[in-house]
Amino acid sequence: MKYLYSVKIVCFCLTLALTSQCLLSSVQAQALEAPPQLDEATRQLLENSLSVNELDQEIKRITDQQNVAQTKYTQLEQNLVQQEKLLSQARHQADSVLVSYYTGERDDFWALFLSTGSLSGMIAFYDYYRMIIDHDQLLLSDYQEQYTQLTQQKNELYATATELGEISTNLSNQRxxxxxxxxxxxxxxxxxxxxxxARQLMNEMNEYWKNIGLYEVKKYFKAIALSMQQFPDYLKSQPGAIQISGTHYTISIDEQQLNQFLHVQGQLPESFQFKFAQNQLSVHGKEGNLDLDITGHYEIVNQPQNAIQFYVDKLVFNGLQLPDTTCRMLENEFDLGFYPQQIISYLKATSVTTEPQLMKIQLELSLH
Structure with a gap:
């Protein structure tokens, strides 16, 4: 009887443990696959936890950047000391040359030249005088070159010091x-x-994002970036997409065209839909366990070249908003813009606007 009673207790404990595990797995699955059903407190907890991990990654990137900048700064300081020594030597030699001209020492050579008394002597003396003048010019040129290099290195050192200051501030802010x-x-x-x-949910969500979510998000960003490289050719093939009025061009793109292009060219799932709104482009897509919302806008940039660049304002993964640092990281890794000069080489974009269902780009001739 005692043996049977013990068996029953063990069975009951195993059943209770399995039930608890199933409930936990169910809650975790709900958090990963259906985040909108989470209560607000849990959603905020998971979002904060995810943001902490993303910010930790950003801090690591900034720290690496800081180390590179610090190494560059140290090397520049060492180079500057050496350059100042070289400049000092060059300045001393250049001063000697200038003094000789100022005091008339070089004029004495002309008197000697005229007193040589023979043509062969004059030719030999002239060759010697020419060597002196060439040497003088070399010393003056060397001084000018050393001075230019020193100025450039000082400017570079200042720029690197400024960069280090900005990096340090950014690092402090993220921490x-x-x-x-x-x-x-x-x-x-x-x-x-x-x-x-709650801790289990946070760990599960962070692991899911790190091992699956981030990979999937990058996959879609990469598909969009690769597609945008072909977008200028696509626009040229669309009747009425490019309108000309004198030296001004207007490109009109409706969201149906954009969706068709990205679904075909980028092979994005049909569930991913791009929508234009007032000064905004949004993307919503759901595939399997991944639910993604991207909100951003287009801007004209001119450096390093004229382009219509897309900036991510908001990124929501499975109902959880990721920090702005993740948006910047994806922008830096994937170029989501396109370049008017790939349409016509002498065109320059001057403005871009979006409104419900439509984006318009104004361009003008640029011969520079």
């Missing part, structure tokens, strides 16, 4: 953001009815 979010997470866990499940 402050992380600290604030971590404090919010700790407070949420402290008031949670089940902190352990």
């Amino acid at each position: 402050t953001r992380v600290a604030t979010l971590q404090q919010s997470i700790h407070q949420s866990l402290a008031t949670s009815s089940d902190p352990e499940i």
Whole structure:
């Protein structure tokens, strides 16, 4: 009887453990696959946790950038010291040359030249005098070159120092953001009815994003970026897409055209739909466990070349908004803009506007 009673207890414990695990897995699956059903407190907790991990990655990128800039700064300082020594030597030699001209020492050579008394002597003396003048010019040119190099290195050193200052400020700001979010997470866990499940949810979400979500998001961004390289050719093939009025050109793109192009050229799923709104382009797509919302806008940029560049204003993954640093990272990794000069080499974009269902780009002739 005792043996049977013990078996029943063990069976009951196993059943309870399996049930608890199933409930936990169900909650985790709900968080990963259907985030809109999460309550606001849980959603905010997961979003903060995801942001902390993304900001940690940004801090690592900034730290690496800081190390590179610091190494460059140190090397420039060393080069500057060496360059100042070379300049000092060149200045001393150049001063000697200028003094000799100022005091008339070079004029004495002409008197000697005229007193040589023979043609062969004059020719030999002239060759010698020419060597002196060439040497003088070499010393003066060397001084000018050293001075130019020193000025350039000082400017570069100043620019690197400024860059280091900006990097340091950015790093401090991101660390402050992380600290604030971590404090919010700790407070949420402290008031949670089940902190352990909440921690499990955060770990599951972060692992899912790191191992699957980020890869999938990058895959779609890459598809869009590759497609945009072909977009100018696509526009040229569309009747009425490019309108000409004197030296001014207007490109009109409706969202149906853009969707058709990206679904065919970029092989994006039909579930991914691009929509124009007032000064805004939004993308919504859902495939499998991934639910993605991108909101951004187009701007004209002129450096390093004239382009219509897309900027990501908001990125929401499975109902959780990612920090702006993730948006900037994706912008830097994938070029989502396109270039008017690929349509016609002498065109320059001057403005871009979006309104419901339509984007318009104004261009003008640029012969520069």
